[in-house]
Amino acid sequence: MTETTRPLGATITGRWTRFAVRSQTADRIDLCLFHGDGETELRRLQMGREEGDVFALTLPDAPMGTRYGFRAHGTYDPDRGLWFDPAKLLVDPYALELDRPFRHDTRLTQFGAETADLVPKAVVTKVPKARVAAPLFSKDGLIYEVAVRPFTMLHPDVPDELRGTVAALAHPAVIAHLKRIGVSAVELMPITAWIDERHLPPLGLTNGWGYNPVAFMALDPRLVPGGLTELRDTVAALHRDGIGVILDLVFNHSGESDREGATLSMRGLDNAVYYRHAQPGVLVNDTGCGNTIACDHPTVRSLILDTLRHFVEAAGIDGFRFDLGTILGRDAGGFRRDATLLTEMLADPLLKDRVLIAEPWDIGPGGYQLGHFPAPFLEWNDRARDDLRRFWKGDGWMTGSLAGALAGSSDIFSQRGGTQSRSVTFIAAHDGFTLRDLVSHDRKHNEANGEDNRDGHNENHSWNNGSEGETDDGTIVAARKRDVKALLATLFASRGAIMITAGDEFGRTQRGNNNAYCQDNPITWLDWAAADADLIAQCAALAELRHRFDVFAGDQFFTGAGDVAWIRLDGRPMEVADWQGERTDGLAMILSTGDAVTAKTCRLAVVFNRAHAAAALTLPGDGWQSLLPEAGTPTELSARSVGWYVAPDAA
Numbered sequence: 240m241t242e243t244t245r246p247l248g249a250t251i252t253g254r255w256t257r258f259a260v261r262s263q264t265a266d267r268i269d270l271c272l273f274h275g276d277g278e279t280e281l282r283r284l285q286m287g288r289e290e291g292d293v294f295a296l297t298l299p300d301a302p303m304g305t306r307y308g309f310r311a312h313g314t315y316d317p318d319r320g321l322w323f324d325p326a327k328l329l330v331d332p333y334a335l336e337l338d339r340p341f342r343h344d345t346r347l348t349q350f351g352a353e354t355a356d357l358v359p360k361a362v363v364t365k366v367p368k369a370r371v372a373a374p375l376f377s378k379d380g381l382i383y384e385v386a387v388r389p390f391t392m393l394h395p396d397v398p399d400e401l402r403g404t405v406a407a408l409a410h411p412a413v414i415a416h417l418k419r420i421g422v423s424a425v426e427l428m429p430i431t432a433w434i435d436e437r438h439l440p441p442l443g444l445t446n447g448w449g450y451n452p453v454a455f456m457a458l459d460p461r462l463v464p465g466g467l468t469e470l471r472d473t474v475a476a477l478h479r480d481g482i483g484v485i486l487d488l489v490f491n492h493s494g495e496s497d498r499e500g501a502t503l504s505m506r507g508l509d510n511a512v513y514y515r516h517a518q519p520g521v522l523v524n525d526t527g528c529g530n531t532i533a534c535d536h537p538t539v540r541s542l543i544l545d546t547l548r549h550f551v552e553a554a555g556i557d558g559f560r561f562d563l564g565t566i567l568g569r570d571a572g573g574f575r576r577d578a579t580l581l582t583e584m585l586a587d588p589l590l591k592d593r594v595l596i597a598e599p600w601d602i603g604p605g606g607y608q609l610g611h612f613p614a615p616f617l618e619w620n621d622r623a624r625d626d627l628r629r630f631w632k633g634d635g636w637m638t639g640s641l642a643g644a645l646a647g648s649s650d651i652f653s654q655r656g657g658t659q660s661r662s663v664t665f666i667a668a669h670d671g672f673t674l675r676d677l678v679s680h681d682r683k684h685n686e687a688n689g690e691d692n693r694d695g696h697n698e699n700h701s702w703n704n705g706s707e708g709e710t711d712d713g714t715i716v717a718a719r720k721r722d723v724k725a726l727l728a729t730l731f732a733s734r735g736a737i738m739i740t741a742g743d744e745f746g747r748t749q750r751g752n753n754n755a756y757c758q759d760n761p762i763t764w765l766d767w768a769a770a771d772a773d774l775i776a777q778c779a780a781l782a783e784l785r786h787r788f789d790v791f792a793g794d795q796f797f798t799g800a801g802d803v804a805w806i807r808l809d810g811r812p813m814e815v816a817d818w819q820g821e822r823t824d825g826l827a828m829i830l831s832t833g834d835a836v837t838a839k840t841c842r843l844a845v846v847f848n849r850a851h852a853a854a855a856l857t858l859p860g861d862g863w864q865s866l867l868p869e870a871g872t873p874t875e876l877s878a879r880s881v882g883w884y885v886a887p888d889a890a
Contacts, residue, residue: 244299247293247545248333251303251362256363258286258307259295260331261538265323266313268294273288273306277338277360283310306338307331311508314348318520320511320863322502326353330504332542334457336466341434343493346435347501358503359432369471369555375483376557376594377658378617379795380423381782384669384736386429387462388447389763390741392518405430405463409476417482420744420775421782424483424594426560428669430470432459433492434501439757442689446760448669451528452495453545454504469536471554483557485594486550490532490543490578491566497522497529512538515569518836526563535570538582543567548589558594560619563774565608567599572678573605576613585613596663610651612661617736621663621841623648627666627729628677628700631722631849631879635821641847642805642818645828646735646789646797659794660735662693666726667743670696674743677701678722680708684751687758695754699778708751720746721879724777725849728867728881731781732845735794744778745770777867784866784883788843790832797830804829808846810857824850825876827857834885844884848876862886 250257258270286294301307308330313323327347330337337359346352376382388403396412402809408414408425417425429449436451449459463469474484493513495506498520515523516529523531525703534538550556561567568578584590596617599608612618630637643650647660648653667674672683681703685695704718723746729736741747742765749755755763770800785791797803805813808825817823827846834841844863848854856876863873863886870882 245293245295246333247739248331248335249301249305249307249361249371251363251365254302254307255297256301256778257295257297259293259307259332260286260309260508261291261293262311263292263512264313264321264509265294265311265536268312269310269325271308271310271328272301273308273360275304275306277306279289280355281717292508292665302364303363303365305363307363307377308350308355308358308360309508317328317498320516321456322506322510324350324502324507326351327502327507329353329502329507330359330454330457331361331505331528332455332508333545334364334454335459336364336368337432337454338362340459340461341432341503343435343501345436347500347503354502360596364467366467366553368552369474369553370590371555372478374592374594374728375478375481376424376449376485377765377792378615378736379734379792380736381421381785381862382424382426382683382722382736383417383420383422384426384487384738384740385428385740385764386448386669387430388759393761394765394767403462404465404469405473406465409473414477414480414482417477418480420778421786422482424485424506424557426487426738427476428487429489429562430458430462430486431488432457434492434503436757437496437500438469442757444689444757446597446757450489450756452489453544455488456549456671467553474555476554482596483662485558486556487560487562488546489659490534491563492526492528492532494531497524500529509538512536523603525566525569525601525606527602529588530605531566531569534580535578540583543580544587544590547584547593551589551593555657556593558596558821559649560596562598562599563601564597565603565606565610566596566601567613568608569601569603569771574608574611576608576611581613581616585615610654614659615662617663619668620644620648620651620664622651623662623664623733624666624668625700626659631726631729632700632702633849634700634817638820638823638826639818641826642828643731645733646803647794649796649798653796657696658796660796661794662733662735662791663738664730664733664735665738665740667732668738668740672699672701672749672751673749674723674726675719675746675748676751677726677752678719679703679748680751682707682751683753684708685754687752687762688754695752699753709748718879719800720771720774724869725775725879727774727778727845728781728870728883729847731785732881732883734791734797739778741765745772747777764852780867787835788830788832789835790830790843800832806859808848808854808856810859822890824848825854826858827858831883831888840885840888842888844882844886846876846882846884848878848882849881850878854878858884858886860886860889
């Protein structure tokens with residue numbers, strides 16, 4: 240805790256359990272205790288008000304397993320930002336476990352409507368500490384983004400009872416796959432308790448991704464039915480095989496949504512404190528989700544920091560990715576890279592060595608902050624994403640942008656004297672097209688989402704190789720596979736951390752849906768039976784090459800001062816006209832590097848040819864050998880391909 244020496248939530252000490260919750264604006268808060276079935280309210284007890292706006296009550300007969308919630312009394316006047324309604328059962332913001340998932344109902348939005356039968360009950364629990372070791376991830380590693388439920392719903396080797404859960408990630412078949420493709424850390428898309436957006440149930444849809452949280456610390460029972468023990472055991476199993484675990488957390492908004500949304504927890508306890516307001520009663524919507532968490536308020540900062548510490552201490556989590564991370568640095572004046580919350584994260588003894596990754600944007604004023612987070616934050620690099628896509632799509636004047644992305648995006652991350660790349664470079668993520676769909680669709684196809692294809696990004700820098708969507712044309716199918724291989728080979732040659740989304744290494748498709756958060760069905764479920772073994776083999780080969788050559792082991796920018804040479808495919812140095820040429824389709828990156836196979840210094844050439852014809856290739860010196868034979872020989876590079884070549888050190 241950062242505001243009080245006594246913890247919030249439910250804390251067991253001996254045979255006593257202390258319940259504590261903070262509210263600056265409530266007149267009274269009641270603790271409600273429920274039968275073990277979570278249905279029958281047994282007792283309703285008024286909590287005492289302590290210093291620091293904390294309401295607390297200590298009981299001798301509320302052991303582990305006790306179900307509880309809160310009811311808050313005060314003024315109900317939404318125009319003034321006050322939402323007190325004692326008919327609403329409220330979830331403890333510090334709840335560590337819930338007895339059921341959230342579900343939407345119109346009563347959650349109606350003043351005076353009882354909701355105890357709808358709202359999950361917090362469960363009193365005592366959390367053992369996990370082993371906290373140095374994070375199992377380096378800043379040049381491969382992050383594997385995983386939507387937990389879709390990942391194993393169709394996995395043939397995972398038992399039915401484990402499919403779609405965090406525990407499935409510890410299955411030997413899953414770990415073997417992760418190790419084969421060189422995963423350094425899995426990044427789990429949200430696994431904390433969420434509620435479906437209110438427009439989804441009438442459409443017969445459900446949120447399968449979890450980016451609509453209510454309780455920040457409590458794991459969602461649908462994904463983690465075994466609770467913290469399941470998460471801790473899965474993390475330990477992955478750690479034993481050298482794989483770290485990063486949690487994708489949403490601290491930018493909550494599932495209570497806009498003024499017409501549900502009252503579930505923070506809104507009913509202290510709406511004016513937890514959410515940012517343009518004026519009383521008018522919610523700021525810098526997230527596009529109806530509300531914005533007030534990350535500059537001390538109460539909220541405490542909750543966020545305590546949540547991060549909790550996951551490190553309780554499960555040994557290696558790091559965190561922050562959805563719409565700009566919100567974490569916002570106050571009334573906008574984003575600040577020295578915002579108190581960001582500074583506190585980096586100074587906290589338990590958090591300062593964790594991997595911290597920002598999605599460096601939101602939709603509010605000045606919301607695009609790529610490159611502006613304080614070191615050592617890593618940042619999702621959508622500029623590199625778009626530049627790499629546009630190069631391979633064939634857009635003009637993109638060769639310099641390709642080189643910049645490969646070299647670590649120094650134009651972005653060298654600001655304020657930075658010498659290290661903080662880029663998380665990716666080509667496809669959960670938002671947008673899959674890697675296969677990127678080369679199979681000119682436009683999005685989100686009709687199944689029920690919004691007349693209005694949702695999702697319109698500009699995807701995608702191409703369909705001659706036919707929109709699925710096709711039986713062998714020539715087009717082959718061209719798409721060739722392009723996926725080229726994109727993967729480009730990604731693995733990039734400086735700094737790289738990321739792929741689960742299934743992109745074997746050709747998953749979402750049928751052109753680029754906003755599939757609401758498709759908890761085979762649209763997003765990974766079809767392991769249809770996995771392309773050849774693509775997996777190529778991804779594994781690229782991972783081996785990235786580990787073999789130590790030039791990829793750091794995060795210093797490639798500067799051109801002896802560490803990298805850029806040449807044309809004919810062997811001549813790149814000149815201004817080549818960099819600025821509209822149709823420069825080829826580029827070779829020559830690196831001096833240690834080779835783990837020979838234990839000697841060698842030359843490595845990574846060569847790019849986006850043209851639709853093979854290209855003659857001249858590499859400097861002799862002795863070049865192809866490391867990806869399918870891409871061509873040291874004298875001829877195949878069409879639409881990336882060749883990797885090695886030669887003895889010229890010295």
